[in-house]
Amino acid sequence: MTHIGKKIVVTTPTGHVGSRVVRLLLQAGVRPTLLVRDPARLDAVTRDRVDIVQCDQGDSDAVRHATRGADRLFWVDPPAPADSNPIAHYTRMGANAAHAVEANGIGHVVFLSSVGAEKRTGAGEIDGLARTELLLDETSAEVVHLRCGYFFTNLLMDLAGLRAGQLPTSWPLDYPMAWVDPRDIGEIAAARLLSDWSGRQRQAVHGPQDLTFTQVAAILSRALGHPIRATRISHNDFRATLRAAGLSPDHAEGIAGMSAGLSEGFVPEDKRSIITTTPTALAAWAHVHLAPLVGTS
Known part of the structure; x- marks a missing residue:
């Protein structure tokens, strides 16, 4: 109803x-x-x-x-x-x-x-x-x-990095998580x-599938037409980068704390199912929304 x-x-x-x-x-x-x-x-x-x-x-x-x-x-x-x-x-x-x-x-x-x-x-x-x-x-x-x-x-936050072929993250590169x-x-x-x-x-x-940052880099490489390499940065280095960008210590800790708190042994309470899975694939989204901003080669 x-x-x-x-x-x-x-x-x-x-x-x-x-x-x-x-x-x-x-x-x-x-x-x-x-x-x-x-x-x-x-x-x-x-x-x-x-x-x-x-x-x-x-x-x-x-x-x-x-x-x-x-x-x-x-x-x-x-x-x-x-x-x-x-x-x-x-x-x-x-x-x-x-x-x-x-x-x-x-x-x-x-x-x-x-x-x-x-x-x-x-x-x-x-x-x-x-x-x-x-x-x-x-x-x-x-x-x-x-x-x-x-x-x-979230990928729109570092267009310059993507243009340079870089996808830095504080998440473990082999950690699969929901992208939506x-x-x-x-x-x-x-x-x-x-x-x-x-x-x-x-x-x-949960989006259509769980992805690691390594997989995301491969998808973006195809969508953008040039190689994208995922690189792992430490949580401390990530905090320092956020502070340098003008965030307060509490705010930097709040953002860095997400990857630090969820990437070590965390299993989402809600399992992937027909109810939690949505259709739009990252590749399709990147072609439509990311490629025009980054530029393809």
């Missing part, structure tokens, strides 16, 4: 996942309410078909006011500022979401979480997403946590927002 007549609120609607959620809701006949910090980032065509509330998700009162009357909420903890502690940042955002859910009696919440949140501690900044899971679970809403794999779009297209995550989130469920649930979003 779908709920086109329900008021659906979407946070981070201009992000890789949120923008896909918005498009699918529009195509389903829904006029969603979008919480956005900078409405100018929305394209004109979308603005004509949605209700916009300018809102800083870090402002608890603003979030409560912006979600008044909502039946369903897609919640994404917004990215942490470079000078912040990301675990504390995500925890505060989660508390704001939980407060709004309780205050406004929001019935269903879809939360964008991550593989590794099941550890609860020891997974770097993902610990903040784990705390958001717990805070939402304490509300009276029906909640589903989407525990997502490693985003394809954020658009596919958006499709699952939209499906959940338009359907019924009850209780506290989790749904992993």
